[in-house]
Amino acid sequence: MKKRIMSGLLALALVAAACGDDTEDTEAGGDGASCDGLPTKVEGTLTVATGEPVFPPWMIDDEPSNEQGFESALVYALADELGVDEVTWVRTGFDEAITVGEKDYDFNIQQYSITAEREEVVDFADGYYQVEQAIIGAADSPAASAGSLADLKDLRLGAAIGTTSLDYIETQIEPSTEAAVYDDNAAAKAAFDAGQVDGIVLDLPTAYFVTAVEIPDASIIGVLPRIDGTPEELGMLFEDGSPLVPCVNDALAALRDAGTIDALEDEWLNQGGSIPSLSN
Amino acid sequence: MIPEQPPATTPRRFGFGDQEGARSALIASVSTLVFVLVAGLLIVNSPSWPKVRQQFFSREDFVASWPDVLGGFWVNVQLFFWAMVTIPVVALVVAIMRSLRGPGFFPFRALAVIYTDLFRGVPLFLLIVLLGFGVPTLQIAGLPRSATFWALVALTLSYSAYTAEIYRSGIDAVPESQRASARALGLTQTQALRYAILPQAVRNVVPALMNTVVSLQKDVALVSVVGIREAVREAEIYTSRTFNYTSYVVATVLFLAVSVPLTRLVDWYTARDRTLRSQALT
Numbered sequence: 103m104k105k106r107i108m109s110g111l112l113a114l115a116l117v118a119a120a121c122g123d124d125t126e127d128t129e130a131g132g133d134g135a136s137c138d139g140l141p142t143k144v145e146g147t148l149t150v151a152t153g154e155p156v157f158p159p160w161m162i163d164d165e166p167s168n169e170q171g172f173e174s175a176l177v178y179a180l181a182d183e184l185g186v187d188e189v190t191w192v193r194t195g196f197d198e199a200i201t202v203g204e205k206d207y208d209f210n211i212q213q214y215s216i217t218a219e220r221e222e223v224v225d226f227a228d229g230y231y232q233v234e235q236a237i238i239g240a241a242d243s244p245a246a247s248a249g250s251l252a253d254l255k256d257l258r259l260g261a262a263i264g265t266t267s268l269d270y271i272e273t274q275i276e277p278s279t280e281a282a283v284y285d286d287n288a289a290a291k292a293a294f295d296a297g298q299v300d301g302i303v304l305d306l307p308t309a310y311f312v313t314a315v316e317i318p319d320a321s322i323i324g325v326l327p328r329i330d331g332t333p334e335e336l337g338m339l340f341e342d343g344s345p346l347v348p349c350v351n352d353a354l355a356a357l358r359d360a361g362t363i364d365a366l367e368d369e370w371l372n373q374g375g376s377i378p379s380l381s382n
Numbered sequence: 383m384i385p386e387q388p389p390a391t392t393p394r395r396f397g398f399g400d401q402e403g404a405r406s407a408l409i410a411s412v413s414t415l416v417f418v419l420v421a422g423l424l425i426v427n428s429p430s431w432p433k434v435r436q437q438f439f440s441r442e443d444f445v446a447s448w449p450d451v452l453g454g455f456w457v458n459v460q461l462f463f464w465a466m467v468t469i470p471v472v473a474l475v476v477a478i479m480r481s482l483r484g485p486g487f488f489p490f491r492a493l494a495v496i497y498t499d500l501f502r503g504v505p506l507f508l509l510i511v512l513l514g515f516g517v518p519t520l521q522i523a524g525l526p527r528s529a530t531f532w533a534l535v536a537l538t539l540s541y542s543a544y545t546a547e548i549y550r551s552g553i554d555a556v557p558e559s560q561r562a563s564a565r566a567l568g569l570t571q572t573q574a575l576r577y578a579i580l581p582q583a584v585r586n587v588v589p590a591l592m593n594t595v596v597s598l599q600k601d602v603a604l605v606s607v608v609g610i611r612e613a614v615r616e617a618e619i620y621t622s623r624t625f626n627y628t629s630y631v632v633a634t635v636l637f638l639a640v641s642v643p644l645t646r647l648v649d650w651y652t653a654r655d656r657t658l659r660s661q662a663l664t
Contacts, residue, residue: 196622197621200621200622200625201437201625201627202430202433202434202436202437203430203433217623219623219624219625219626220624220625222625223437223624223625223626224625260609263615263618263619263622264622268619269623280611282529282609282610282611283606283609283611283615283619284609285607289515289607289608289609290609292511292515292519293515293529293608293609295515295519296514296515296516296518296519296527296529297518297519297521297527298515298518298527298528298529298608298609299609
């Protein structure tokens with residue numbers, strides 16, 4: 103009986119090994135990037151992924167297809183520029199987007215910051231927005247009078263996971279109490295209401311929205327200085343080696359030259375008036 | 383007729399002699415080896431293996447994420463430890479309340495039933511959010527606002543409800559005659575519970591309790607929802623920064639490093655307990 107199992111196992115092993123060796127070359131021959139017949143996943147359609155849910159001012163009413171909000175409006179402007187009539191939206195979590203391998207959409211847009219580490223796994227198009235980090239806190243808290251990064255050191259700070267805001271706290275502010283990390287800005291807000299954090303670091307456009315709508319008790323204490331003076335760019339995320347990237351880069355450059363992107367920024371992102379900047 | 387002698391040694395579970403045992407062991411190791419080899423070859427030869435290895439099993443990322451994940455794991459261990467102190471106590475109180483006899487104890491029994499129904503029914507995740515964010519937002523003077531404190535309370539409420547039911551099944555499994563005998567010997571209800579019922583009840587449910595302990599060890603990771611940076615959250619932070627999943631493997635290794643010895647320890651303890659008891663009977 104045992105012998106039979108053994109020989110069965112061996113047979114299986116041989117078959118499996120044979121299959122394993124039979125590595126077919128599935129790599130598609132990467133032909134030169136031609137943007138005439140746009141290499142989208144579905145012909146004539148731009149399949150765009152975003153988060154679930156999506157937040158203002160990037161998208162409005164959790165509805166990417168209404169052309170409202172900076173990222174939604176930008177995607178439709180981009181589709182026009184690329185000569186694509188139709189945009190199909192799909193929703194992904196943060197994690198689904200960052201794995202290696204083929205993706206079933208053309209690109210993902212949900213305020214991904216472009217970093218060298220991430221670029222080893224996926225591709226980014228050129229940045230579509232230079233983002234600043236800001237800190238919000240209660241107007242009557244010690245945080246409110248902060249004038250420099252050093253003044254923030256003793257605060258209990260929080261940020262959402264996956265954001266460069268968190269990296270900013272850890273590498274630039276280096277607070278004495280380890281920063282709390284939340285699933286999203288909604289949870290950070292709950293912790294703020296619960297008195298568990300004094301300040302939340304997030305990107306400036308989101309900070310405008312959060313202080314205006316979600317936590318009216320909080321205000322933007324200040325815009326945080328750039329790291330080494332280098333601006334942080336948000337980029338559309340593509341699967342590694344996507345032939346679409348150069349086409350999108352051309353289109354983005356055209357939109358920027360035409361002033362379209364500036365106009366969209368003014369319309370959706372620069373609504374907050376002047377905010378003090380903190381020094382290093 | 384000469385009465386049959388009991389065998390000098392108890393028969394071994396596998397095989398009937400040393401030779402047979404050695405043969406079984408050989409076959410077992412060879413088939414295990416073949417299985418592992420085949421599985422390994424299958425994985426390593428798949429076209430995307432280099433990518434997968436880079437993303438999940440990268441040496442540099444393992445080293446780079448280790449300190450943070452280990453630091454987070456210390457938070458898990460501490461929470462786990464305190465939960466292991468609070469849960470058995472609360473659970474035992476609830477289980478005893480539920481096993482009290484007599485009409486006078488009805489309110490206690492009802493309370494215990496409501497407690498178990500409620501806290502077993504509410505998902506632990508929600509409990510952690512409700513207590514961790516909700517209670518401190520009420521700003522009641524004197525109540526702690528620490529997310530960690532409330533996360534521990536949530537873990538205790540949920541797990542003690544499960545554990546109370548395990549205790550109760552243990553208590554119910556003790557034959558009624560034990561209680562009756564204890565009472566007949568003049569023990570009060572409390573004494574009967576303390577000296578006759580509970581020692582047998584708890585011993586019966588040790589394997590089930592350990593199941594809960596291992597499960598608790600993993601569920602501690604849920605506390606990250608209120609901002610606590612435990613091991614899985616630290617791994618997640620690393621992944622979101624680098625888009626590399628090796629940090630999760632680090633967390634997995636740490637969890638296994640605790641749960642596997644724990645399980646073996648309990649297996650050993652239960653086996654020893656069984657042997658001791660069967661010896662006591664003969």
